[in-house]
Amino acid sequence: MNQIERVALVGGTHGNELTGVYLIEKFQRFPHLIERSSFATLTLLANPKAFEAGRRYIEKDLNRCFLSAELQDPANGTYEELRAKAIARQLGPKGNAQVDMIIDLHSTTANMGLSLLLGNDRPQMLQLAAYLSQTNPRVRVCCPQASVEESPVLRSLSPLGLVVEVGPVAQGVLNAQLFQETENLIYAVLDYLEACNQGTFLPLPPTLTLYRYIADLDYPRTEQGKLNAMIHPQLQFKDYEPLHPGDPLFLTFDGKAIAYSGDSVVYPVFINEAAYYEKGIALRLTQKENRTISNRS
Amino acid sequence: MNQIERVALVGGTHGNELTGVYLIEKFQRFPHLIERSSFATLTLLANPKAFEAGRRYIEKDLNRCFLSAELQDPANGTYEELRAKAIARQLGPKGNAQVDMIIDLHSTTANMGLSLLLGNDRPQMLQLAAYLSQTNPRVRVCCPQASVEESPVLRSLSPLGLVVEVGPVAQGVLNAQLFQETENLIYAVLDYLEACNQGTFLPLPPTLTLYRYIADLDYPRTEQGKLNAMIHPQLQFKDYEPLHPGDPLFLTFDGKAIAYSGDSVVYPVFINEAAYYEKGIALRLTQKENRTISNRS
Numbered sequence: 115m116n117q118i119e120r121v122a123l124v125g126g127t128h129g130n131e132l133t134g135v136y137l138i139e140k141f142q143r144f145p146h147l148i149e150r151s152s153f154a155t156l157t158l159l160a161n162p163k164a165f166e167a168g169r170r171y172i173e174k175d176l177n178r179c180f181l182s183a184e185l186q187d188p189a190n191g192t193y194e195e196l197r198a199k200a201i202a203r204q205l206g207p208k209g210n211a212q213v214d215m216i217i218d219l220h221s222t223t224a225n226m227g228l229s230l231l232l233g234n235d236r237p238q239m240l241q242l243a244a245y246l247s248q249t250n251p252r253v254r255v256c257c258p259q260a261s262v263e264e265s266p267v268l269r270s271l272s273p274l275g276l277v278v279e280v281g282p283v284a285q286g287v288l289n290a291q292l293f294q295e296t297e298n299l300i301y302a303v304l305d306y307l308e309a310c311n312q313g314t315f316l317p318l319p320p321t322l323t324l325y326r327y328i329a330d331l332d333y334p335r336t337e338q339g340k341l342n343a344m345i346h347p348q349l350q351f352k353d354y355e356p357l358h359p360g361d362p363l364f365l366t367f368d369g370k371a372i373a374y375s376g377d378s379v380v381y382p383v384f385i386n387e388a389a390y391y392e393k394g395i396a397l398r399l400t401q402k403e404n405r406t407i408s409n410r411s
Numbered sequence: 412m413n414q415i416e417r418v419a420l421v422g423g424t425h426g427n428e429l430t431g432v433y434l435i436e437k438f439q440r441f442p443h444l445i446e447r448s449s450f451a452t453l454t455l456l457a458n459p460k461a462f463e464a465g466r467r468y469i470e471k472d473l474n475r476c477f478l479s480a481e482l483q484d485p486a487n488g489t490y491e492e493l494r495a496k497a498i499a500r501q502l503g504p505k506g507n508a509q510v511d512m513i514i515d516l517h518s519t520t521a522n523m524g525l526s527l528l529l530g531n532d533r534p535q536m537l538q539l540a541a542y543l544s545q546t547n548p549r550v551r552v553c554c555p556q557a558s559v560e561e562s563p564v565l566r567s568l569s570p571l572g573l574v575v576e577v578g579p580v581a582q583g584v585l586n587a588q589l590f591q592e593t594e595n596l597i598y599a600v601l602d603y604l605e606a607c608n609q610g611t612f613l614p615l616p617p618t619l620t621l622y623r624y625i626a627d628l629d630y631p632r633t634e635q636g637k638l639n640a641m642i643h644p645q646l647q648f649k650d651y652e653p654l655h656p657g658d659p660l661f662l663t664f665d666g667k668a669i670a671y672s673g674d675s676v677v678y679p680v681f682i683n684e685a686a687y688y689e690k691g692i693a694l695r696l697t698q699k700e701n702r703t704i705s706n707r708s
Contacts, residue, residue: 136638140664168689169466223581284520284581286685290641290662341433344587365587367437388583392465 118307122156122205122213123148123300127177127220127268128389129164130285133293134219134278137300150304152311156213160201160268163193168286170389177218178266182208198268206271208264215274217303218267219296222281223388225351227252228299231277233270234258235324237408242276242306244322244407249302250295254354256325256383256400276303282351285388318407325354325381325400332394334364334372342366345386345396353383357399364396415604419453419502419510420445420597424474424517424565425686426461427582430590431516431575434597447601449608453510455501457565458494465583467686474515478563479505495565503568505561512571514600515564516593519578520685522648524549525596528574530567531555532621534705539573539603541619541704546599547592551651553622553680553697573600579648582685615704622651622678622697629691631661631669639663642683642693650680654696661693 123141125134141148141157148155159165161176172193179198184190185206190199205213222229228250232239235257247253269275280296283289309316334343343364349357356379357363364372374380380399384390420438422431438445438454445452456462458473469490476495481487482503487496502510519526525547529536532554544550566572577593580586606613631640640661646654653676654660661669671677677696681687 136641136664139637144665223584282581284579284584284685286582286688287520287683288638288641289644289647289683291644291647293641293664294644294666340436341585344433344585344590347586347588347591350586350588367433367590368441369591386584386586388581391583 116214118153118214118311120154120156120213121215121217121304121307122158122272124158124160124216124218124268126162126165127160127218128170128175129161129166129172130168130170131219131221132286132288133221133280133283133296135159135165136288136293137219137297140297148300148304150308152308153214155304156205158201158204160218161194161197170285177268180208180268180270181264181266184266201268202271208271211272213272215307216269216272216276217300218269218275218277219300220277220279221283221285221292222279222384223284224281224384224386225353226279226281226383227254227354228295229254229256229279229281229383231269231279232257233265233267233275234273235260235405236273239274239276240322240324240405241318241407242303244318245306245316246299246302247322248319250299252295253299254325254383255322256327258327320407322405322407324403324405325383326403327398328380328401329399330395331363331397331399333391333396334366341391343372346371349382349385349397351385353385354381356380357382413511415450415511415608417451417453417510418512418514418601418604419455419569421455421457421513421515421565423459423462424457424515425467425472426458426463426469427465427467428516428518429583429585430518430577430580430593432456432462433585433590434516434594437594445597445601447605449605450511452601453502455498457498457515458491460490467582474565475563477505477565477567478561481563498565499568505568508569510569512604513566513569513573514597515566515572515574516597517574517576518580518582518589519576519681520581521578521681521683522650523576523578523680524551524651525592526550526576526578526680527552528566528576529554530562530564530572531570532557532702533570536571536573537619537621537702537704538615539600541615542603542613543596543599544619545616547596549592550596551622551680552619553624555624617704619702619704621700621702622680623700624695625677625698626696627692628660628694628696630688630693631663638688640669643668646679646682646694648682650682651678653677654679 125138176194343366346362422435473491640663643659
């Protein structure tokens with residue numbers, strides 16, 4: 115990994131995901147916790163107005179406002195679009211960011227444990243993820259397929275952008291255990307970067323399990339677009355567990371099970387995430403992949 | 412119990428508590444499920460605009476708008492105040508309600524199981540609660556102290572008003588198991604009332620455990636009123652379990668435990684309910700009471 119000079123810790127990109135909000139507030143009160151000798155650590159509360167309102171966002175999901183074209187469009191003037199432009203001025207621009215790494219702290223109602231959502235599978239990011247996977251058995255690592263279009267999420271301002279997605283925790287709630295686990299994960303990231311900067315390569319496991327997104331599934335809906343089923347009780351909270359063809363996926367309101375009709379085993383994530391009802395996502399399917407972790411150079 | 416002629420099932424009093432919303436929608440689609448021969452069952456979606464917005468309320472908590480003076484005040488014109496007036500015209504007025512019983516369906520992020528929140532300890536309500544406590548081991552029964560001021564909640568339109576509070580479930584999420592358990596609880600209520608109307612007294616247990624509210628505790632806060640601590644990990648999801656003097660209650664953001672300083676064992680409920688952060692309630696304390704259940708006359 116190239117020398118890291120500036121790292122940004124971001125919380126409250128969604129105003130009702132309190133773990134990140136209160137961690138950022140803690141780090142602003144006690145900055146020595148995130149100070150390391152070889153780089154600077156910035157903190158940012160991304161959507162303060164949504165936090166004050168106790169909502170995910172005021173007008174538009176901030177974490178979908180970071181496409182370059184959108185950031186440059188002078189017509190974009192909702193609260194979140196203006197916040198995105200301000201954050202891009204502070205941390206970006208894409209391709210020439212002012213920070214070397216962004217860690218964006220999120221939470222989910224799904225049973226995602228401590229999930230690391232990578233933007234790509236660059237060796238440096240896989241090495242970091244592999245290191246972190248040793249620090250807590252609940253760490254899991256998700257990654258898009260090899261080539262994807264430009265991403266609209268905040269972490270995409272930096273090529274080394276990482277989302278930490280912890281759950282299950284309800285919107286508007288602090289879970290102390292998840293708060294502490296997330297806090298320790300951040301310290302592990304910072305310590306790892308400090309060691310890299312100082313030429314001390316911390317030991318890594320030889321392989322890393324990656325969960326690659328392959329598809330999103332929506333809920334069964336009526337012709338009017340209304341929900342017609344729920345996540346099946348047998349699937350609830352079973353993120354990262356294998357889903358076999360024929361396994362129950364949904365339960366209709368009149369009590370009929372709907373099975374998974376794919377033809378291979380998949381690994382669902384974001385099962386029953388509250389914020390995804392409006393996005394038409396009941397769960398995301400992933401494939402599991404074991405990756406060899408290359409040595410650092 | 413006097414003859415029951417009309418029962419109102421209410422959901423969506425809080426727009427982001429989906430269990431009740433979708434149960435009401437199911438009953439409206441399949442009305443035979445709630446039809447009984449000896450009484451009429453009405454259904455009501457209480458706050459449709461908040462449901463559409465995915466929020467607890469639009470302007471004001473609807474479930475605090477039912478004080479008689481507020482209902483009669485022509486100056487009260489927020490969306491929820493107008494909804495409350497409309498609902499009171501449909502089901503009320505207090506003291507002379509058009510329905511004999513109201514069952515208002517709520518959900519909570521606390522581990523409340525299937526909680527029945529009674530407005531009073533009238534023998535008829537205790538008998539019903541005792542009957543229901545046999546149908547599912549997760550049924551618990553809460554009740555205010557003997558005399559309280561007039562209540563501002565929707566169920567108070569009827570002297571036989573009952574809140575069903577199920578959890579833990581995140582706001583904006585359907586949990587299929589809780590959905591089905593709540594549905595079965597409603598059928599048990601309707602079957603019980605049908606039997607009473609027909610003079611068939613279903614067997615009751617000899618005693619019922621009541622949890623009586625004694626106090627609300629707020630989170631530790633800074634001088635500016637900001638949160639300074641979280642529910643302690645050892646207390647999270649421990650609703651209805653005994654809390655002893657000296658047991659950990661909160662954990663400050665800098666990692667210090669704060670103990671319960673009372674002088675007797677209490678039983679907390681609504682631990683870490685998302686909607687109560689803004690109300691200044693971290694948990695409610697109750698006392699446990701065993702009540703003998705009188706025979707029906």
